[in-house]
Amino acid sequence: MSNAEKCMTNNCTTTECTTCTPNMDTQAVLDWMATEEYKEKNFAREALVINAPRTCQPYGAMLCALGIEGCLPFLHGSQGCAAYFRSALTRHVREPVPMVSDSMTEDAAVFGGQANLIEGLKNAYTTYKPSIIAMFSSCMAEVIGDDMKSFIINARTQGAIPEDFPIAYANTPSFVGSHITGYDNMLKGLLNSLADTRNGKWTNGRLYVVPGFDLYAGNLREYKRMIKAMGIYMTMLPDPTEVLDSPNTGEYKMYQPGTSMGELADALNASGFLFLQKYATMASQKFVKNVQKITSEAVTMPIGVQNTDAFLMTLQQMTGKAIPAELEAERGRAVDAAIDAHQYIHGKRFALYGDPDLLIGLVGFLLEMGTMPVHILCGNGSEAFRKEMEGLLAASPFGSEGKVYVGKDLWHMRSLLLTDPVDMLIGDTHGKQIAKDANVPLARIGYFMTDRVHLHRQPIIGYQGTINLITMLANMFIDEYDRNCPSERFEMLR
Ligand code: SF4
Incomplete structure (x- = not known):
C-alpha cells in the first residue's frame, strides 16, 4: 500500500504529518511527467483531448449572429449547449448574451427536431420580438440529419412566423472544425439568406470589413477608428462591438446596435470586402470573391508594427485613400514604445x-x-x-x-x-x-x-x-x- 493510500485509509486529516506532504509516490509521478519519456507518450496520445484550446462550431455562429442589429441567435439543438455558449461568452465579457434554443431532447433525437423548431420559432418570435433570427445547429441535430431549410419553410406555412420574417440559417456540425468554422458558416449563411442579389457593376461605395472571430471589443473599436481616420466609408460585418461591451444605463436591452439589416441586405453591392482574419473566414472569402466576384482582400491580423503597416497599406490600395498624419504619429509612438x-x-x-x-x-x-x-x-x-x-x-x-x-x-x-x-x-x-x-x-x-x-x-x-x-x-x-x-x-x- 502506498503512503497516500495508507493516509486515506486512516482518514488522516492532520496538517502536520509529513508522510504524504509531499507524497513521494505522487512526487515521483509528477517528476516523471516532466520528462522527455512522458512527453513522447503524451504526444502519441490519439483517443483523448485534454484541455482543448478551442470550442465547437455553434459558439462561433452565435458570435457572428450577435453582430447583426436586432438579431436573435437560435440554436436548433439542446438547451445545455445554448446555456454553455451564453455563459462562456458572458464570463469573458461580463455582459448578458441573448440566445435561444428549441431544447431538443430524447424524443427529438428519435423522431427529428421539426416540432421543436417550429414551436421554438413561434415562441422566440412572439416573446423576444427580434428583427431577424439567425439559426444554427448543434451536433445532435446534425447527427440525426435535420433539414433546417425545410423545417423553416414548414414553420412559415404553418403560421408560426410571418411568411416574410427574415431568418438566416447555417449548418454548424460540432464534430467538424471549431468555433472559427461556425463563425464562417454563419456569415456565409447570413449573406446567402438575407443579402440582396448583386446589382451588376454598381456598388454602394462601402468597404465591408469582416473582423472574424474576435472577442476583443477594443479591437473592433480600434479597427473602426483607424479606418474612419482614413476617411473610408465602411460597414463592419458582423459588428458585435456593443454586445461585447455595452454601456450600463440601468436598463436591460436585449438587442444592442450592430450591423443594420439594411447594410446586411446591401452587402453584395459593396465596393470591396476586407477580411481581417483569413483562417476564420475561408468559406465566406470564397463566396464573396469567387461566387459574387467582389473585390476582396484578406490580411494578417494587424498585431505589431509590420502587420499594422500591411493592414493600412491594403486599405490604401483598396480605396485610394491616404494614410493620415494621425496614424503615422501613432506608428511613431509604437516604434518608440518598442525601443523603450x-x-x-x-x-x-x-x-x-x-x-x-x-x-x-x-x-x-x-x-x-x-x-x-x-x-x-x-x-x-x-x-x-x-x-x-x-x-x-x-x-x-x-x-x-x-x-x-x-x-x-x-x-x-x-x-x-x-x-x-x-x-x-x-x-x-x-x-x-x-x-x-x-x-x-x-x-x-x-x-x-x-x-x-x-x-x-x-x-x-x-x-x-x-x-x-x-x-x-x-x-x-x-x-x-x-x-x-x-x-x-x-x-x-x-
Ligand atoms: S460539442 Fe455538441 S454537445 Fe457539445 S456544446 Fe457543442 S454542440 Fe453542444
Whole structure:
C-alpha cells in the first residue's frame, strides 16, 4: 500500500504529518511527467483531448449572429449547449448574451427536431420580438440529419412566423472544425439568406470589413477608428462591438446596435470586402470573391508594427485613400514604445497557443520585438496555417527555435513547457494550470479570459494595440524580476 493510500485509509486529516506532504509516490509521478519519456507518450496520445484550446462550431455562429442589429441567435439543438455558449461568452465579457434554443431532447433525437423548431420559432418570435433570427445547429441535430431549410419553410406555412420574417440559417456540425468554422458558416449563411442579389457593376461605395472571430471589443473599436481616420466609408460585418461591451444605463436591452439589416441586405453591392482574419473566414472569402466576384482582400491580423503597416497599406490600395498624419504619429509612438521596452523583452523565449489568425499576428509581433517564439500550438489550425507559420519563423533569425504544433491540446503544451522551458506563456485563461505547473508567467491574450477583468476592452491590434502588448509583456517581466530578485538588486529603477 502506498503512503497516500495508507493516509486515506486512516482518514488522516492532520496538517502536520509529513508522510504524504509531499507524497513521494505522487512526487515521483509528477517528476516523471516532466520528462522527455512522458512527453513522447503524451504526444502519441490519439483517443483523448485534454484541455482543448478551442470550442465547437455553434459558439462561433452565435458570435457572428450577435453582430447583426436586432438579431436573435437560435440554436436548433439542446438547451445545455445554448446555456454553455451564453455563459462562456458572458464570463469573458461580463455582459448578458441573448440566445435561444428549441431544447431538443430524447424524443427529438428519435423522431427529428421539426416540432421543436417550429414551436421554438413561434415562441422566440412572439416573446423576444427580434428583427431577424439567425439559426444554427448543434451536433445532435446534425447527427440525426435535420433539414433546417425545410423545417423553416414548414414553420412559415404553418403560421408560426410571418411568411416574410427574415431568418438566416447555417449548418454548424460540432464534430467538424471549431468555433472559427461556425463563425464562417454563419456569415456565409447570413449573406446567402438575407443579402440582396448583386446589382451588376454598381456598388454602394462601402468597404465591408469582416473582423472574424474576435472577442476583443477594443479591437473592433480600434479597427473602426483607424479606418474612419482614413476617411473610408465602411460597414463592419458582423459588428458585435456593443454586445461585447455595452454601456450600463440601468436598463436591460436585449438587442444592442450592430450591423443594420439594411447594410446586411446591401452587402453584395459593396465596393470591396476586407477580411481581417483569413483562417476564420475561408468559406465566406470564397463566396464573396469567387461566387459574387467582389473585390476582396484578406490580411494578417494587424498585431505589431509590420502587420499594422500591411493592414493600412491594403486599405490604401483598396480605396485610394491616404494614410493620415494621425496614424503615422501613432506608428511613431509604437516604434518608440518598442525601443523603450526592448531591453526587457529582447531574447526572451515564448510559448503560445490560440486561434490560427491570432497566432500568425502575435508571432509576427514577437519576432519584430526580437523575442523567440519556441512552442506555437494551434488546436484548430490547418496545414496551410502550419506552412504559413513555418515560413514566418524561417524568415527571421529569431524564429530558428520555433516549432509549430497543429491539432494539439494544452496537456501537450504542458509537456513542452516542462521539458523545454520558456520565459513566458501567452494564451487564454485555460492555460493557467499548466503555467502554474511549469512556474511560468501567463500573459493573458486570446479568448476566453474568465479570470481577469476588462482585458477584452483594450485593443491588441493596430499601433495602439501594439503599445498595449509591449506594455503588458515588459511590465510582466519586470514584475517577475522584482518578485524573485535578491534584495541587493531590488531597486527603484528598472
Ligand atoms: S460539442 Fe455538441 S454537445 Fe457539445 S456544446 Fe457543442 S454542440 Fe453542444
